[in-house]
Amino acid sequence: MKFKRSTAGLLAVGILAATGTVAADGPGKGNGPKRSVEDTSIIDSSSFSVSFDKTFPAGQPLERIVDVEFTDTDGNQINAGDLEVEVTSGNRSEVTVTHEDLDGQTGTLTVGDTELAFDHDTFDLNIFHTNDNHGRTDAYPQLVSAYNEAQDTYGEGLLLDAGDIFSGTLYFNEFRGQDAVEFMNYMGYDAFVPGNHEFDLGDPDEGHPELVEFFEAADFPIVAANIDFSGDSGFDHLNQGGISNDPQAGNIYDGIILEQDGEQIGIFGLDTENTVNISSPMNVTFSNYLAAAEQAVADFEAQGIDKIVALTHLGYDSSPAIGSDLLLAANVEGIDAIIGGHSHTTLEEPVIIDTNADGAPKDPTIIGQANEYGKFLGVMNLTFDSQGRVVDYAGELLAAEDYEADPTAAEMLEPYTEAVEELQNQPAGSYVVNELPNPRLGADSNVSVRANETALGNLIADAQLDAALTASDEVLMAVQNGGGIRAPIAAGDVTVGELITVQPFGNRLSLMEITGEELYEAFEHSFSNYPEENGGFLQISEGTEVTFDSTEEPGDRVESIIVDGEEIAQDSEMYTIAMNNFTAAGGDGYDVFSNIFEDDRVSIVGFTDWEMLRDYMADLGEVDYSVEGRITDIADE
Incomplete structure (x- = not known):
């Protein structure tokens, strides 16, 4: 297998500072005092180190001082090419020797009377990988x-x-x-x-x-x-x-x-x-x-x-x-x-x-x-x-x-695909007058379903409130997390497939018993990242108006929550609100909802999100929604 080199540093050798480097000119012994090898160690596949009992003479090739030989596991000699020596500054009895790369080789290094086994064998592994398919089954062929x-x-x-x-x-x-x-x-x-x-x-x-x-x-x-x-x-x-x-x-x-x-x-x-x-x-x-x-x-x-x-x-x-x-x-x-x-x-x-x-x-x-x-x-x-x-x-x-x-x-x-196309094309029984976008912050948008009121968010929240009121006439409002709205709805006749694409998670309607104080805490979390996006940003149903001040610190931004003209107090009075089961269980970091869920103050009604939207839009017949000022940042005013 042939790979490109990834980085020079990956196989680099920590070579000691040199005072002289000379290529070997052939085996043999030079004149002068005899030297004994005291220690030899393999550094990597292209270098080893040697220490002598006496200093290494400047300018001398290693093989004029001591015999060096590489052999494979069968005893056959390996030609490692020229040996280049670098002498340690301050201690001329220690040298680092480099040679041609022995990647893939296994055998014995002999330096004088010292023998040292080396194993530079390598192993190649291929990994093929995928991630985040998200239901795109049609991508597999x-x-x-x-x-x-x-x-x-x-x-x-x-x-x-x-x-x-x-x-x-x-x-x-x-x-x-x-x-x-x-x-x-x-x-x-x-x-x-x-x-x-x-x-x-x-x-x-x-x-x-x-x-x-x-x-x-x-x-x-x-x-x-x-x-x-x-x-x-x-x-x-x-x-x-x-x-x-x-x-x-x-x-x-x-x-x-x-x-x-x-x-x-x-x-x-x-x-x-x-x-x-x-x-x-x-x-x-x-x-x-x-x-x-x-x-x-x-x-x-x-x-x-x-x-x-x-x-x-x-x-x-x-x-x-x-x-x-x-x-x-x-x-x-x-x-x-x-x-x-x-x-x-x-x-x-x-x-x-x-x-x-x-x-x-x-x-x-x-x-x-x-x-x-x-x-x-x-x-x-x-x-x-x-x-x-x-x-x-x-x-x-x-x-x-x-x-x-x-x-x-x-x-x-x-x-x-046949089954999906049949569902995709099934008429939903409604007509959208003007496109209902699902904006996100980016180069061409300064608003987001995860940070701002949207027409589509209003529609979905209203659909949930309408369904919730069939289960209990005590429901005060409905909220929908912005992260659960995944696609826009184009103008014109609507299909079931479009609605499932808008709300693909199949979440179910839940009713929550919540105090006024807890409701304010929830909306504080909704606005905590503003103006940045937050998947937990709450779109709200008709009749509810929430005012906040983004210039204040997170946790102290909500100014008022008004439903049908009456302001909700931050006290222990209990209310019933509707949302999907994901949010009710504390999704998107809603600790206040999680605590309520653990306190057994949530009941799952069972209506599925996209089905509620389908039925509500079908009742309307002609759907014409816009941003109405349900959510207001007083800093903008």
Whole structure:
């Protein structure tokens, strides 16, 4: 296998300061006092050191002082080329000798009467990887072709996925991951780490039956070193834990050991601890990713495994508060490669981290991530020395769109696509007068559904209030987290497919009993990041007006909450409000909602988000919504 050189520093030798360097001009002994070799050590595949009982004469080739010979394991002499000597300043009896690279060679170095075994054999490992598919099942046929060609080009290797197969499209809403796992089995994945979206369907009563079914259908093991599934009995028959050298399909482990070309490779998984805020894990819990990684590395090393891969859903460069691949590489020794996801980062070539958190040199860790949605197959090529250190690396992203669809995979996709298209095109019974955008902050927008009132947010909140009032006429208002609104609605006739794309998570309506004081606390959190985006920014229903002052410090911004002309007091009076079950359980960092949920003041009504939107819009028939001033920042006035 032919790799490009990754960095000059990777194989650099710490050569001592020189007072003279001369190439050897042939074997033999020079005149002068005889010198005995006191110590010899191998530095790396291109250098060794020698110490003598007397000083080394300036300008003398080493082989005029002492015989030097390299032989292989069969006793055949190896030509190591010219030997170049550098003498240590201040101690001329110590020298460093460089020679031609002996990478891949194993044998014996003889210096005078001293014999020293060397092992510079190398091992090449290919890793192919994907991440953050998010329900794009229709990407697999071309991705299969990219993978097949990659194997033809580079040879066989490990195929890994870094999480978030769930959520985001009609494919997922219809088939709950069972379509995706069929393609993953067809491709032959070797390991999978759950991402945060794998827990989107968490139910307080049923747990995660769809995720259990996904695992049960998988022909590959699940790695999850910092995820504890023991609180959800649905996973009991799959949850093995620990490090396994005989991992079984669909079973959950901290890490696994796989054999590749006669070498053992350790793979462990990590998911972002922020899953508790941005998904619905229910009784599944998450521990500190750095502590879990350190334990996994120690467990592998205890079994003699010196080639270790972290399969992560942390994000390449996510906030230090929630962790990232960069921080993992800098803070945990012993990880040779990180295959990542979550941040949807496009690493066109792998990235090397060879300094630790203190800036000191460390053994290299190579990081790869392949963007999103099955657009790319990531390729990482690693070369290890005999000590399990990465000494060379290369890699690339193969664009799936450049390949024809694999015929078998295309045939597999057909029934799934037919079902999705039938659902996609089903009329929803409403007509949108003006487009309902779903803005995000960026080059062409200074407003965001995650930071500002939007017409679409108003519509969705109103739909939830309308549904909630059929369950209880005591409901005061409805709120919708901005992060749960995923797409705009175009002007014209509306289809069911469009509405599922807008609200793809299948969240269910929940009613919450909340005090006035707690309601103010919730809106303080809603505005805490303003004017920056916050997935927990609350869109609000008709009749509610919330005024805040962004010039004040977070936690002291809400000026008033008025419903139907009456101001809500910050006291202990109890109210009923509606929201989706994700937000009600404390998603997006709502500690106040989480505490209420734990206090058993939440009931799940059961209406699904997109269905509520469909029914409300159908009742309206003609939908004409705009920004109305439901949310006001007095600093703007």
